[in-house]
Amino acid sequence: MEDDEIELISGGDKLQEVAQVLQEFIRKNETTFTFPNLNGNNKRVILWAALFQHLQNKASAPIHTLCLAAIRVLSRDKSELENLICEKWITTLIERAGLYNFVGINEESMAPLELPQKEIAIEALKCLCNVAFNSEVARALCAHTSIAQGLIARLRIYKDIPFKEEIMLFDIKLLFILTALRQDIKMKIKDELHGMDYLICCLNEQLKEATPSGENSAMDQDQHFFFTDNQQAISCEILKSMFNLILRPGLEESISEADESMYLKLMPVLTSLLYTQTTNEDKLMELRSNVANLLTSVPPPFYTYLTPVLDPGETAEFVFEGKNMDALQSLVQLLQYRLTGTTNTKNQYENLSPILTVMNKAARGSRVARKFLRRAVLPPLRDVSRPPEHGGELRNQLCRLLTTPVSSVRDLVAEFLFVLCKEKVGRMVKYTGFGNAAGHLAQKGLLGGGGGGGRYSSSSDDSDTEEYLEAAPRIDPVVGCTRPPRANPFEGMSEEQKEYEAMKLVNLFDKMVSEGVVRPARVGPDGRPQAIDHVLELRDHPPNRPQS
Numbered sequence: 001m002e003d004d005e006i007e008l009i010s011g012g013d014k015l016q017e018v019a020q021v022l023q024e025f026i027r028k029n030e031t032t033f034t035f036p037n038l039n040g041n042n043k044r045v046i047l048w049a050a051l052f053q054h055l056q057n058k059a060s061a062p063i064h065t066l067c068l069a070a071i072r073v074l075s076r077d078k079s080e081l082e083n084l085i086c087e088k089w090i091t092t093l094i095e096r097a098g099l100y101n102f103v104g105i106n107e108e109s110m111a112p113l114e115l116p117q118k119e120i121a122i123e124a125l126k127c128l129c130n131v132a133f134n135s136e137v138a139r140a141l142c143a144h145t146s147i148a149q150g151l152i153a154r155l156r157i158y159k160d161i162p163f164k165e166e167i168m169l170f171d172i173k174l175l176f177i178l179t180a181l182r183q184d185i186k187m188k189i190k191d192e193l194h195g196m197d198y199l200i201c202c203l204n205e206q207l208k209e210a211t212p213s214g215e216n217s218a219m220d221q222d223q224h225f226f227f228t229d230n231q232q233a234i235s236c237e238i239l240k241s242m243f244n245l246i247l248r249p250g251l252e253e254s255i256s257e258a259d260e261s262m263y264l265k266l267m268p269v270l271t272s273l274l275y276t277q278t279t280n281e282d283k284l285m286e287l288r289s290n291v292a293n294l295l296t297s298v299p300p301p302f303y304t305y306l307t308p309v310l311d312p313g314e315t316a317e318f319v320f321e322g323k324n325m326d327a328l329q330s331l332v333q334l335l336q337y338r339l340t341g342t343t344n345t346k347n348q349y350e351n352l353s354p355i356l357t358v359m360n361k362a363a364r365g366s367r368v369a370r371k372f373l374r375r376a377v378l379p380p381l382r383d384v385s386r387p388p389e390h391g392g393e394l395r396n397q398l399c400r401l402l403t404t405p406v407s408s409v410r411d412l413v414a415e416f417l418f419v420l421c422k423e424k425v426g427r428m429v430k431y432t433g434f435g436n437a438a439g440h441l442a443q444k445g446l447l448g449g450g451g452g453g454g455r456y457s458s459s460s461d462d463s464d465t466e467e468y469l470e471a472a473p474r475i476d477p478v479v480g481c482t483r484p485p486r487a488n489p490f491e492g493m494s495e496e497q498k499e500y501e502a503m504k505l506v507n508l509f510d511k512m513v514s515e516g517v518v519r520p521a522r523v524g525p526d527g528r529p530q531a532i533d534h535v536l537e538l539r540d541h542p543p544n545r546p547q548s
Helices: 003-011 015-028 043-055 058-074 087-096 118-134 136-143 147-155 164-181 183-192 195-209 229-245 257-275 281-295 300-306 326-341 348-365 367-377 394-401 407-420 425-432 434-443 466-474 495-514
Strands: 521-523 529-531
Touching: 003 015, 003 043, 015 058, 043 058, 043 087, 058 087, 058 118, 087 118, 087 136, 118 136, 118 164, 136 164, 136 183, 147 164, 147 183, 147 195, 164 183, 164 195, 164 229, 183 195, 183 229, 195 229, 195 257, 229 257, 229 281, 257 281, 257 300, 257 326, 281 326, 281 348, 300 326, 300 348, 326 348, 326 367, 326 394, 348 367, 348 407, 367 394, 367 407, 394 407, 394 425, 407 425, 407 434, 425 434
Parallel strands: none
Antiparallel strands: 521 529
16 A cells, blocks of 8 residues: 555545545455565554554545455555554444444343444454454453453344345354364453353254255154255354364363253254254365364263254165164275375374374274174174275275374374274284284384283174185285295205305394394283394294284
């Protein structure tokens, strides 16, 4: 923006010319995030002050929306923002957003005092989102206002606002930013204002307003709904705000009665959200990802609500042992989507950790869920001609992650597969190969074989296929697949030649050990690797190799 234009805005007399300047500025900078041309001669301060002066002047009402849109664009730039923002400006934005209109509304008086003008309220909320995200000073100033009370109060009366979908989206975005970046606001909303209860009610309202999915869904699957893009966006923002607020008790015993009541209200809503359909796959997976993120903070005992018992007359697409598995199948589809879309280690933890954590909790929390997940992830083996990590099935993709350098993801995957195998070493080796499973088995002290499984039912649901039984004698348990017969490399050698080649190998190993390249070990009595001083000790104590 040029000096003469800033001077024109500061003058404030010619509103029509000011409006033209602001319209052109907004049009040119809709995708601009920095404004270096405002750094000199105090231009940035003068421009901000002029815009807020117009906002506080009733005579400038015709250009208030343009002033707010200009502030929205300017507030993307963090330069000097900490020094610019003041309490009066924050208060002005809160007033223009209409949030002060709802402070003090109680259960008996649910009607809003005054509805804000739609365009002004939305632009003011966008400005608040930007300044709260980019400025710690702005967040601190918000903490000393009644913005939290205004946001929570408005959650209760959205049904009375004619443009609720537009305003609701940015209300929840602002709520998410404030609860993510200000601990005092988060605790106030969670404890004093009971924010979780109102957010759960908002999600319920979203589900009630959604349209049934499918032609016959109203008759056959009335629990399945279709979200518009705006409903999906609002639901995602609510879930993200809930994630900031929800308690994360480390132990089941620490769950209070209030927390238990909250989880009992929350889980049926999350289950219904997992039944919901959206306009495209990306939006659907975004919704399910936010549900999965929230489920990571839900204690395992409440996971049973993801697989409710089917009542007489109810139907579901996926039924297992009389329970509705549609929600769990949605999470399996999310896992497949995340695995397919994660092609390198850069975002592996961010993309996979939440859904893998949820899968572990679900598998450990319920026998029916574990059996259903095992059928989806580890179906009976038929083709064992390829290593387990080769292929595009869920088992193949998970086995590839058993050797990823991202240790947290590797451990989550290994634990998930181990639980699906009833914590039995032989079964784990059968589905993954000993080479892939060795690291996890070493951590658990199970390299010598054996394994857990004590807490699982004695009856086995493992049925080997005819193809697997036929190929079993040729399977190499280390790689987890069959290998073609190979010629004996010692054929035609004399005993002296064999001994000479063996000593060459020993000397090579000894050189690697002395130079620190490798450190030989054998399986100790505790099932964990134990270092040895010389490779010849392996000859006296050959390593145990678990068999499938």
